[in-house]
Amino acid sequence: MHIQLNNSIPIYLQIAEWLQHEIIADRLQADEKVYSQYQLAELFNINPATAGKGLTLLLEEQLLYKKRGLGMFVIADAKDKILRKRRNEILTKMAKDLVLEARRLLVSDEELLRLIQKTQEELK
Template identity: 55%
Template structure:
């Protein structure tokens, strides 16, 4: 992953989202230790405090938990929490933007849905 340092999304949020994606992809399993703030700082060439802030976001969302002196670990409910959060926030925001753009371009709902179906098939290699 390459961090977008020119965008509006803070780096610590990008770190948290990257770790969420790693959890969703099965690269970190329940009760498995994740990267430390220092490992993340080295991987992404960022300040350890920035990495720590990203980890803290995930602790606050109950995606990670701390084991004193051992590090951060994935909670049992991590995947469900991430999926719910992304459906309710990220996906909803994207759909809202898509519908708004379609309305501005006079693209009807049937045409928009067909575009989504076509894209879905292409992404699956059908």
């Protein structure tokens, strides 16, 4: 992933997303030290305060923890937390989109459920 300075998504959110991706990909393991805000700033050619804001976001989401004087580290279940959150967010959005589209097409709830069950059977 690359940080896109001209993207509408704030850079600190892109940093947080990139770090989460590194955790999911097992490039950052549980209890492993993460990049400092200065390392991230140099890596992506951004302001250290912006990088720090991305780290703080993950700290607040309890995906990282701080060791005084040593830096920030990945919490033990960070990968599971990230995957669980993403699954919930993505599936909820997809379900809402599906229900809205079914309503636009005048598909009844029963018919929609039958279509979902049929699809599940076909994918087994």
